[in-house]
Amino acid sequence: MRRPATWRRVAVVVLGVCLVAAGGLSVGAARRRAATVALAQLVEAAEARADLLEGRGALDEAARALDEALTGPWPAAVDPAVGRPLRAALLGRWARLRLDAGDPDVRAAVRRRIEAHLEARGADGGDEDAFTARLYAILGEIYEAEGRDDEALAAYQTALAMNRALLERLLEDDAQVP
Amino acid sequence: MHEPSSPPPSRPTPDALSASWEEDLRRGQAACGERGSVEDELAAVRLLRHAAAAPALDDETAGRVFEAVLAEVRPRRVRWRLPLWIGGLAGAAAALALFVVLRPEGGSSPADATAARASSPAVPAPAEPDAAGTAAVLEAQFAQLVPVERARLARRVTAARRGLLRAWVGDLRDESRGRVP
Numbered sequence: 001m002r003r004p005a006t007w008r009r010v011a012v013v014v015l016g017v018c019l020v021a022a023g024g025l026s027v028g029a030a031r032r033r034a035a036t037v038a039l040a041q042l043v044e045a046a047e048a049r050a051d052l053l054e055g056r057g058a059l060d061e062a063a064r065a066l067d068e069a070l071t072g073p074w075p076a077a078v079d080p081a082v083g084r085p086l087r088a089a090l091l092g093r094w095a096r097l098r099l100d101a102g103d104p105d106v107r108a109a110v111r112r113r114i115e116a117h118l119e120a121r122g123a124d125g126g127d128e129d130a131f132t133a134r135l136y137a138i139l140g141e142i143y144e145a146e147g148r149d150d151e152a153l154a155a156y157q158t159a160l161a162m163n164r165a166l167l168e169r170l171l172e173d174d175a176q177v178p
Numbered sequence: 179m180h181e182p183s184s185p186p187p188s189r190p191t192p193d194a195l196s197a198s199w200e201e202d203l204r205r206g207q208a209a210c211g212e213r214g215s216v217e218d219e220l221a222a223v224r225l226l227r228h229a230a231a232a233p234a235l236d237d238e239t240a241g242r243v244f245e246a247v248l249a250e251v252r253p254r255r256v257r258w259r260l261p262l263w264i265g266g267l268a269g270a271a272a273a274l275a276l277f278v279v280l281r282p283e284g285g286s287s288p289a290d291a292t293a294a295r296a297s298s299p300a301v302p303a304p305a306e307p308d309a310a311g312t313a314a315v316l317e318a319q320f321a322q323l324v325p326v327e328r329a330r331l332a333r334r335v336t337a338a339r340r341g342l343l344r345a346w347v348g349d350l351r352d353e354s355r356g357r358v359p
Binding site: 037042081085137166 | 237240244247248251252264267268270271274275277312313315316317319320322323324326327331334335338339341342345
């Protein structure tokens with residue numbers, strides 16, 4: 001006779017847990033959306049500023065504008081499918097600007113920063129994207145310039161493999177469009 | 179010799195940021211015998227003039243504008259307030275769970291859930307990069323892929339923005355319903 005009461009208790013607990021989980025998921029989703037939109041705005045403004053400065057030939061200042069966006073506060077709880085590529089996009093552009101300035105002292109700093117970014121990405125298990133592939137390509141260039149041929153080859157291979165996967169995916173998507 | 183068909187030389191229209199708009203408005207206001215702020219009219223004139231021909235910003239002004247924009251979009255620490263009912267429910271659920279688990283005749287044993295994640299990283303097919311031109315090839319591929327990547331990101335951001343707008347509109351609707359007597 002006690003069975004129905006036990007089941008009722010269990011049902012109440014399950015219901016309560018489900019409600020709490022649903023509430024938590026809803027708050028988490030709203031937080032993630034807000035952070036994603038905020039990050040996109042931040043990156044858009046930083047890139048527009050860099051465009052303007054680059055157009056005027058102020059390459060150092062353009063690099064500094066990108067650097068400020070990279071080193072400043074980064075919204076937490078961002079959708080990783082947006083956050084990772086956007087960070088890689090800013091970092092790649094910053095690295096290209098710094099390397100094209102032709103200062104050999106800067107090369108090691110750029111390499112360290114890209115390596116740190118890629119290590120962090122590896123720990124998170126990020127997906128492939130064109131901006132990350134570019135980072136590997138730039139890293140390959142730096143290794144090559146430093147005479148580290150094996151590492152350069154490995155970085156180039158990673159970039160090529162990523163780009164190949166992305167291009168194949170693009171072709172598949174095109175083929176699916178009637 | 180002046181050609182009769184050519185139009186008379188006209189005074190160049192000042193750009194949106196020119197101070198002459200405010201002076202003209204003040205003059206017009208004085209001519210009508212009025213007083214007070216012309217900020218609203220000035221804002222409208224500047225907006226229309228800017229839409230017709232955006233002025234080229236000098237370095238200092240552009241820097242100021244971008245500083246203002248970045249100050250607005252830079253993330254701040256936001257205190258997320260958990261709705262009270264969720265806190266209440268969490269407390270109730272925790273109390274009930276404790277009651278069920280700790281009671282003496284509670285025979286249910288928690289089942290162990292083990293999630294085995296088979297991590298099988300995709301092994302990239304070996305490429306044979308030629309170090310000499312690889313960087314150029316990669317840069318060309320990047321140029322080809324960037325628009326696609328940006329479009330994909332834009333879609334995700336737009337979806338997030340729409341979700342936020344829907345939530346805000348819902349909140350506003352609830353709020354306005356609550357205010358209606």
